[in-house]
Structures are given as structure tokens and as C-alpha cells.
Amino acid sequence: MTDNSAKTTHFGFQTVAEEEKAGMVHGVFTRVASKYDVMNDLMSGGVHRVWKDAMMDWLAPRPGQKLLDVAGGTGDISFRFLKRAPGAHATVLDMTESMLVEGRQRAEAESMADSLDWVVGDAMALPFADNTFDVYTISFGIRNVTRIADALREAYRVLRPGGRLMVLEFSQLPNPLMQWAYDRYSFNVIPVMGQIVANDRDSYQYLVESIRKFPDQESFAQMIREAGFEQVKYRNLTLGVAALHSGWKL
Numbered sequence: 311m312t313d314n315s316a317k318t319t320h321f322g323f324q325t326v327a328e329e330e331k332a333g334m335v336h337g338v339f340t341r342v343a344s345k346y347d348v349m350n351d352l353m354s355g356g357v358h359r360v361w362k363d364a365m366m367d368w369l370a371p372r373p374g375q376k377l378l379d380v381a382g383g384t385g386d387i388s389f390r391f392l393k394r395a396p397g398a399h400a401t402v403l404d405m406t407e408s409m410l411v412e413g414r415q416r417a418e419a420e421s422m423a424d425s426l427d428w429v430v431g432d433a434m435a436l437p438f439a440d441n442t443f444d445v446y447t448i449s450f451g452i453r454n455v456t457r458i459a460d461a462l463r464e465a466y467r468v469l470r471p472g473g474r475l476m477v478l479e480f481s482q483l484p485n486p487l488m489q490w491a492y493d494r495y496s497f498n499v500i501p502v503m504g505q506i507v508a509n510d511r512d513s514y515q516y517l518v519e520s521i522r523k524f525p526d527q528e529s530f531a532q533m534i535r536e537a538g539f540e541q542v543k544y545r546n547l548t549l550g551v552a553a554l555h556s557g558w559k560l
């Protein structure tokens with residue numbers, strides 16, 4: 311008998327059953343893990359570093375804080391956080407073990423292993439008690455999550471009162487002409503780069519499609535409010551190619 315109640319979602323531009331998406335996303339990041347850092351620099355011309363530094367500037371990490379970096383991958387956000395906050399501790403959680411393996415190797419090379427934990431897990435069902443962390447970050451991860459509202463609810467649950475959420479994600483350019491030019495670049499150049507550098511056009515095709523499917527700044531800010539966060543604000547980066555969203559659990 312066919313189950314007509316099965317829920318669907320997007321995997322890039324494809325419509326897939328909700329329960330299929332996580333496996334497909336996991337497949338993408340398992341395939342790209344060893345080339346992930348170098349591809350980030352190539353695709354963005356290094357600009358992702360400027361955006362991540364802007365995230366830290368707004369976040370202003372403080373000594374001794376406990377960070378949870380969800381969909382933390384190879385640890386870019388956690389490394390930056392720890393460098394700015396002596397005595398802080400970061401937990402990097404990701405569903406893809408190969409991404410964490412790359413990150414753990416970087417932590418050892420940078421002598422930062424003692425300040426970090428690496429946890430395989432799902433943003434939608436975090437394996438942590440309520441009110442545990444001072445800061446929750448998710449950078450270029452939330453658009454890959456099957457049910458964004460569930461991930462935001464979990465963020466709220468594990469933050470302590472007074473804790474802060476910050477999201478860095480690709481976004482929408484308010485100027486249609488610029489959006490058109492940016493789409494031409496991302497759809498025509500990035501999958502080709504993925505083919506040449508990582509021998510994997512399909513994964514990078516998914517990544518650009520998932521960017522296009524993600525809600526605009528205002529809609530995403532509203533989702534953050536609906537999860538319970540207050541003082542929700544956002545800042546565009548590079549004309550809206552990416553955006554930072556901030557909210558507080560008060």
C-alpha cells in the first residue's frame with residue numbers, strides 16, 4: 311500500500327522524501343571532505359574567510375565560553391572562536407564523520423586539540439542536556455538540514471538563558487540584477503570547479519542549488535523568532551551573497 315502521508319523536502323532542486331535527504335547530504339559531504347577546505351577557498355576566492363571573521367567580530371567571543379558549533383565540519387568556526395577567547399571550549403558536532411576527521415587533524419597540527427570535542431550527531435536531535443552552552447553557531451550548515459525549524463528549536467533548548475545563536479549562511483541578493491549575475495557565476499562555474507578539483511560535479515551542483523532554495527533574510531529571521539529567540543537581527547555580507555543572523559535566548 312502506498313503511504314501518501316510521506317513528507318517531502320528539497321535536495322537542491324530535487325524533491326525527495328524527508329527521510330532520504332539526510333543520507334544524500336551525508337553522501338555529499340563524505341565525498342567532498344578531503345577537498346572541502348581547498349574548494350571553499352577556490353569557490354569564494356577566499357571570501358568565506360572574511361565572512362567567518364565578520365561572524366567572530368559580531369559574536370565577540372569571551373574567555374571561558376562554551377561553544378557548540380553545529381554542522382561544524384572541519385572546524386573553521388571553532389578554531390576562530392578559540393583563538394579569540396582564551397580558556398574557551400568548543401564542541402564541534404557534525405553528521406559526517408569524514409568532515410570531523412579532517413578537522414581533528416587540523417586541531418592536532420595547530421596544537422588546539424585539548425580545547426575541542428568532536429561529536430557525530432544530528433542538528434535536529436542534539437545529544438546534549440538543556441541549558442548547556444553559551445554560544446551556538448552554525449555556518450553554511452543550516453540549509454542542508456532537513457527540518458530547519460527542528461534544528462532551531464534544538465539550538466534554543468541547549469543554549470543557557472542569556473546564550474546566543476549565530477548563523478552564517480548563503481542568502482539572497484536584494485538587487486535582482488546582481489542576483490542574476492551571481493546565479494550565472496554559481497551555476498556555471500562552481501560545478502565545473504567541483505569537477506576539476508574534486509572530480510565531483512554533482513555534489514557541487516547540489517551545493518549551489520541548495521543555496522538558491524534557502525529562505526531570504528527576512529523569512530529566516532522570522533523562523534529564528536518562532537523558535538523562541540529574541541532580539542533577532544541580521545547583517546548582509548557582500549551585498550547579501552551571505553548573511554549573518556543573530557538571536558538571544560533570554
Ligand SMILES: C[S@@+](CC[C@H](N)C(=O)[O-])C[C@H]1O[C@@H](n2cnc3c(N)ncnc32)[C@H](O)[C@@H]1O
Nearest residue numbers: 339381382383404405406409432433449451454
Ligand atoms: C558546508 S559544510 C559547513 C562546514 C563548516 N561549518 C564551515 O563553515 O566551513 C556543511 C556541514 O553540515 C553538515 N550537516 C548537514 N546536515 C546536518 C545535520 N542535520 N546535522 C549535523 N550536521 C549536518 C555536513 O555534514 C557538513 O559537514
